Amino acid sequence: MxxxxxxxxxxxxxxxxxxxxxxxxxxxHTGARVHIIDVRDHxxxxxxxxxxxxxxxxxxxxxxxxxxxxxxxxxxYVNRFTTFTNYVHRVYATHDGEVYPLPINLxxxxxxxxxxxTPAQAKALIEEQAGELAGTDPQNLNxxxxxxxxxxxxxxxxKNYTGKQWQTDPSELPxxxxxxxxxxxxxxxxxxxxxxxxxxxxxxxxxxxxMIDDPxxxxxxxxxxxxxxxPYNKKALLAxxxxxxxxxxxxxxxxxxxxDLKWRTVDFKEVRYDEGDHFGCPVMNFSDADVPYTRxxxxxxxxxxxxxxxxxxxxxxxxxxxxxxxxxxxPYYPVNTDADxxxxxxxxxxxxxxxxxxxxxxLGTYKYYDMHNVIDTALTAYEEQVAPLLAK
Numbered sequence: 289m290x291x292x293x294x295x296x297x298x299x300x301x302x303x304x305x306x307x308x309x310x311x312x313x314x315x316x317h318t319g320a321r322v323h324i325i326d327v328r329d330h331x332x333x334x335x336x337x338x339x340x341x342x343x344x345x346x347x348x349x350x351x352x353x354x355x356x357x358x359x360x361x362x363x364x365y366v367n368r369f370t371t372f373t374n375y376v377h378r379v380y381a382t383h384d385g386e387v388y389p390l391p392i393n394l395x396x397x398x399x400x401x402x403x404x405x406t407p408a409q410a411k412a413l414i415e416e417q418a419g420e421l422a423g424t425d426p427q428n429l430n431x432x433x434x435x436x437x438x439x440x441x442x443x444x445x446x447k448n449y450t451g452k453q454w455q456t457d458p459s460e461l462p463x464x465x466x467x468x469x470x471x472x473x474x475x476x477x478x479x480x481x482x483x484x485x486x487x488x489x490x491x492x493x494x495x496x497x498x499m500i501d502d503p504x505x506x507x508x509x510x511x512x513x514x515x516x517x518x519p520y521n522k523k524a525l526l527a528x529x530x531x532x533x534x535x536x537x538x539x540x541x542x543x544x545x546x547x548d549l550k551w552r553t554v555d556f557k558e559v560r561y562d563e564g565d566h567f568g569c570p571v572m573n574f575s576d577a578d579v580p581y582t583r584x585x586x587x588x589x590x591x592x593x594x595x596x597x598x599x600x601x602x603x604x605x606x607x608x609x610x611x612x613x614x615x616x617x618x619p620y621y622p623v624n625t626d627a628d629x630x631x632x633x634x635x636x637x638x639x640x641x642x643x644x645x646x647x648x649x650x651l652g653t654y655k656y657y658d659m660h661n662v663i664d665t666a667l668t669a670y671e672e673q674v675a676p677l678l679a680k
Contacts, residue, residue: 293519293524295525295528295530296320296321296322296323296530297314297318297321297322297530297531297678298310298311298314298321298323298530298531298532298533298677298678299322299323299324299325299520299525299530299531299532299533300322300323300324300325300532300533300535301325301326301513301532301533301536302324302325302326302333302533302534302535302536302649302651302652303324303325303326303328303330303331303332303333303496303507303509304332304333304334304335304535304649304662305332305333305335305496305649305659305662305663305666306333306533306535306648306649306652306662306663306666306669307324307326307333307533307535307648307649308324308331308496308499308500309365309499309662309663309667309670310533310648310666310669310670310674311324311499311500311505312499312500312502312505313666313667313674314670314674315502315504315505317670317675318675318678318679319504320504321504321506322504322505322506323505323506323507323508323520324500324505324507324508325507325508325509325511325513325520326507326508326509326511327510327512327513327536328509329509329510330509331493331496331497331500331507331509332492332496333350333535333649334349334350334353334618334620335348335350335353335492335496335659336348336349336350336492336493336496337349337353337491337493338493339491340587340604342560342599342602342604343560343587343598343602343603343604344588344594344597344598344599345587345588345591345598345604346491346492346590346591346594347587347604347606348492348585348587350554350618350620351554351556351585351608351620352570352571352585352590353492353659354375354377354480354485354487355372355485355486355487355488355660356377356480356482356484356485356486356658356660357482357483357484357485357660358482358484359664360483361664361667362660362663362664362667363483363484365663365667366495366663369495369496369498369499370488370489370490370494370495370498372484372485372486372487372488372489373486373487373488373489373593374486375485375486375487375590375591376485377478377479377570377571378477378479378569379391379479379569379572379573380567380569380571380572380573381445381449381572381573381574381575382572382573382575382576382579383444383445383575383576384444384576386399387572388400388445389477390477390479390573391470391471391472391477392437392441392445392470392471392472393471393472393473393474393477394410394472394473394474394475395475395477396441397410397413397414398410400440400441401413407473407474408473410473411473413438414437414438414441414471415438416438417438417439417440417441418434418435418436418437418438418439419434419439421434422435423435425463426463427462427463428458428459428460428461428462428463429450429458429459429461429462429463429465429466430442430447430457430458430459430461431459431463432463432466433446433447433450433458433466436466436471437471444575445573445575446458446466446575448575448576448577449573449574449575449582450465452577452581452582452610453552453582453610454552454610455610455612462625487590487591513534513536514540526644526645529644530644531644531645531646531674531677531678532644532646533645533646533648533669533674534645534646534647534652535647535648535649535651535652536651536652537549537619537651537652538632538635538636538639538647538651538652538653538654539631539635541639541645541647541652542635542638546631546634546635546638547631548615549622549628549631549632549635549654550612550623550625550628551612551613551620551621551622551623552610552611552612552613552619552620552621552622553610553611553612553613553617553618553619553620554608554609554610554611554618554620555608555609555610555611556606556607556608556609557581557606557607557609558604558606558607559584559604559607560602560603560605561602561603561604561605562601562602563601563602564588564599564601564603565586565588565589566586566603567584567586567589567605568589569586569589570585570587570589570590571583571584571585571586572586580609581607581609582608582609582610583607583608584605584607584608585605585606585608586604586605587604587605587606588603588604619650619651622650622654622656624654624656628654632654635654636653644677646669646673646674646677648665648666648669649662649666650662653665
């Protein structure tokens with residue numbers, strides 16, 4: 289069967305933002321014929337979203353996706369396919385029955401200590417509360433957290449949340465996880481500091497459909513790259529010498545022959561409320577150990593500009609639970625222990641020897657990327673790796 293297939297100029301495995309960007313660039317710059325396959329039943333990868341019929345909310349199927357960037361190349365590129373709302377991300381945390389703004393800022397500090405500190409007074413207070421860890425460079429997350437923001441704030445907002453997120457005592461986690469833990473000594477509670485942020489005006493899926501709205505780009509969904517009963521499988525494509533962009537798990541590509549790379553995954557529990565607004569914000573963190581989930585996402589609140597199209601009497605919330613991923617789970621966050629990094633380096637060396645295959649995206653490079661990082665790396669990979677393959 290595979291012998292009779294007329295293959296395109298490029299096959300892309302995975303219809304996430306990395307693969308879609310490569311496909312769009314290949315068609316635009318070379319007129320190549322591109323075929324995308326994805327094992328899921330939709331395009332968009334983890335950024336895929338859909339409208340919930342009961343509430344009118346745009347559900348981010350794989351957890352909250354918030355676009356932000358300071359990279360002008362990326363911002364200019366994405367604006368070719370979508371406009372963005374003026375949404376600014378702000379997060380709140382429930383601790384001990386009270387709601388506080390995050391990231392930790394002067395408002396959080398003064399509310400927590402029932403104080404009216406100036407910025408200088410707040411800095412001095414936190415340095416004092418770091419105690420013997422002040423001015424040191426701890427290697428574990430627990431001590432690093434105390435050194436950065438003092439013990440009381442760390443134990444209230446970071447320690448138990450992180451423990452739930454990683455299912456590991458923070459004293460056993462590397463400090464690098466929170467090396468950039470933001471503390472602001474003003475009342476700025478904007479979560480991101482990027483130049484641009486917002487949500488796609490017509491939703492994520494519409495944006496990504498526009499990226500590949502070209503007759504030279506074709507898509508096969510529910511198609512497994514490793515299933516040899518379908519023509520776009522690994523063995524047949526390599527034998528035919530077709531250039532491939534692979535965005536699946538790099539260890540899966542090599543049949544886990546060196547071992548499994550470790551990931552964390554997220555489970556969601558949906559809760560529906562007979563009210564128009566349950567939390568009053570899109571994301572509520574739960575910092576205490578007695579709440580089993582890390583945070584709750586109320587999707588309607590990402591798009592207040594759509595209020596007229598939403599149900600004023602119903603809302604939907606997803607509670608988020610974190611755990612270690614097993615094979616078959618959706619991998620979200622690379623665990624990235626030293627052993628994982630060493631294992632990935634071995635897989636990376638094997639990947640470099642695959643002369644007709646370009647590995648990309650989170651799964652293909654074992655990196656945690658925000659959406660803008662994925663697009664930026666895809667634009668670069670097209671220029672440096674894919675374009676030369678198509679020119680041969």
